[in-house]
Amino acid sequence: MNASAASLGHDSHGHHGPVLQYQPGLPLSRGxxxxxxxxxxxxxxxxxLLGSYVVxxxxxxxxxxxxxxxxSEPIGxxxxxxxxxxxxxxxxxxxxxxxxxKSLAKTWMLLTLLLGSLFLGIKAYEYAAKxxxxxxxxxxxxxxxxxxxxxxxxxxxxxLSEPVIIERMKELFTKPEAELRPEEVTGRQRxxxxxxxxxxxxxxxxxxxxxxxxxxxxxAESADGHGHGGGLNDTFSWLKLPVVIxxxxxxxxxxxxxxxxxxxxxxxxxxxxxxxxxxxLGPKRAGMIENAGLYWHFVDLVWIFLFPLLYLF
Amino acid sequence: xxxxxxxxxxxxxxxxxxxxxxxxxxxxxxxxDHHADGGHGGLGQYLAVFVALxxxxxxxxxxxxxxxxxxxEPQVGWAFMMAVSCTKALLVVLFFxxxxxxxxxxxxxxxxxxxxxxxxxxxxxxxxxxxxxMVSQERALHMARGSDLLLLExxxxxxxxxxxxxETGSHxx
Numbered sequence: 001m002n003a004s005a006a007s008l009g010h011d012s013h014g015h016h017g018p019v020l021q022y023q024p025g026l027p028l029s030r031g032x033x034x035x036x037x038x039x040x041x042x043x044x045x046x047x048x049l050l051g052s053y054v055v056x057x058x059x060x061x062x063x064x065x066x067x068x069x070x071x072s073e074p075i076g077x078x079x080x081x082x083x084x085x086x087x088x089x090x091x092x093x094x095x096x097x098x099x100x101x102k103s104l105a106k107t108w109m110l111l112t113l114l115l116g117s118l119f120l121g122i123k124a125y126e127y128a129a130k131x132x133x134x135x136x137x138x139x140x141x142x143x144x145x146x147x148x149x150x151x152x153x154x155x156x157x158x159x160l161s162e163p164v165i166i167e168r169m170k171e172l173f174t175k176p177e178a179e180l181r182p183e184e185v186t187g188r189q190r191x192x193x194x195x196x197x198x199x200x201x202x203x204x205x206x207x208x209x210x211x212x213x214x215x216x217x218x219x220a221e222s223a224d225g226h227g228h229g230g231g232l233n234d235t236f237s238w239l240k241l242p243v244v245i246x247x248x249x250x251x252x253x254x255x256x257x258x259x260x261x262x263x264x265x266x267x268x269x270x271x272x273x274x275x276x277x278x279x280x281l282g283p284k285r286a287g288m289i290e291n292a293g294l295y296w297h298f299v300d301l302v303w304i305f306l307f308p309l310l311y312l313f
Numbered sequence: 314x315x316x317x318x319x320x321x322x323x324x325x326x327x328x329x330x331x332x333x334x335x336x337x338x339x340x341x342x343x344x345x346d347h348h349a350d351g352g353h354g355g356l357g358q359y360l361a362v363f364v365a366l367x368x369x370x371x372x373x374x375x376x377x378x379x380x381x382x383x384x385x386e387p388q389v390g391w392a393f394m395m396a397v398s399c400t401k402a403l404l405v406v407l408f409f410x411x412x413x414x415x416x417x418x419x420x421x422x423x424x425x426x427x428x429x430x431x432x433x434x435x436x437x438x439x440x441x442x443x444x445x446x447m448v449s450q451e452r453a454l455h456m457a458r459g460s461d462l463l464l465l466e467x468x469x470x471x472x473x474x475x476x477x478x479x480e481t482g483s484h485x486x
Binding site for chain 1: 355356359360362363366367370373374376377387390391394395397398401402405406409410411415416418419422423425426427429430431433434437438441442443444445455456457458459461462464465466467468469471472
């Protein structure tokens with residue numbers, strides 16, 4: 001067989017040496033086979049991540065509620081919708097390319113690219129909201145403390161005694177009330193209270209819990225808004241005091257790892273779509289579109305599990 | 314073993330295959346494969362799947378809404394959401410990824426990978442899932458516990474009461 005194939009190849013292109021005629025062992029093209037092999041490794045990759053997340057989460061003594069870490073369920077649901085839409089558009093691009101409707105295929109492909117970018121944009125907005133609340137993975141911890149204990153109290157004290165903060169506080173406390181917004185007036189009183197509480201040598205565990213609640217309250221699950229009008233960190237963005245989120249550090253590590261790897265996959269998909277847009281998307285490219293689509297559906301698939309696990313559990 | 318007569322059919326003679334990563338259209342079976350199952354897909358079917366996916370997303374989002382009847386038993390919601398997610402995943406895999414119309418190789422690739430995934434998660438349970446059964450004093454000192462959450466909730470309640478009394482007090486001011 002090989003010999004005959006080699007001679008065939010030799011006959012048609014005399015200048016080549018003997019070459020092998022590959023026969024598919026499976027009823028699918030090489031590209032698709034490789035894509036599926038790759039996807040099966042991806043299944044294991046994301047299953048390992050998701051599995052570790054689930055095991056870590058249910059093994060934890062305390063896990064923050066989505067609102068404690070400023071997750072917005074509607075935003076997550078919108079992102080799910082965006083990805084589902086993009087899965088449909090890539091399938092429609094494939095169908096259009098097979099039917100030799102090149103411009104239609106290009107339109108669907110462009111729409112897929114835009115939807116994927118929209119997903120990333122929303123994700124970036126969410127990341128920015130976490131970062132602005134001091135929630136990010138950091139060793140041993142960033143601004144997030146696990147419990148309102150003495151270590152937390154001393155961290156707040158340390159931040160409040162930084163020269164920059166002392167300067168800003170002096171400015172704030174001497175400002176006439178008329179120049180301040182109403183929440184800044186009450187915030188000013190609260191800040192004084194917090195400063196006195198962390199400096200009080202006879203402080204109790206409960207006092208530090210009150211301090212933590214003043215700095216960044218953990219909204220109740222049923223509350224739509226933020227408890228009592230946000231904490232000191234929200235009122236004075238320059239303050240950046242340490243916050244208490246029980247279980248928050250592990251949450252940050254898993255959240256950013258899972259969504260980060262997913263976002264990297266989205267970015268790779270967008271690059272592939274951008275490259276595909278350079279070509280004429282006719283039946284000749286249908287295989288390429290199909291493989292890119294398979295990858296993209298897998299990315300969608302991962303998000304289908306990430307959304308409930310991260311936002312609704 | 315691989316001496317198939319199709320090797321001599323004109324459809325499969327493409328001359329030398331110099332690059333193994335050549336376009337999939339090079340393989341005759343691709344087009345044959347596609348012609349054979351030409352009945353699948355279609356705009357109507359994709360739209361139906363899309364509508365189903367949107368509906369299912371709304372359903373899992375429904376567990377978050379105040380109308381969800383099992384708010385006090387989160388396990389019900391978790392089981393429900395996982396069932397919804399698996400259904401959605403199945404729809405995407407079967408219809409969008411065309412697995413419904415693929416030959417039996419699909420089982421070879423997906424079932425072992427899925428089993429590996431499940432075993433991996435199970436094997437994490439003793440060391441990771443049950444890590445808080447026994448912890449060192451050093452860790453116990455710093456790790457959050459349910460009592461911390463309670464303390465913070467009490468502090469929040471106290472703060473809200475103080476706010477309320479403060480507001481009524483400042484009304485007269």
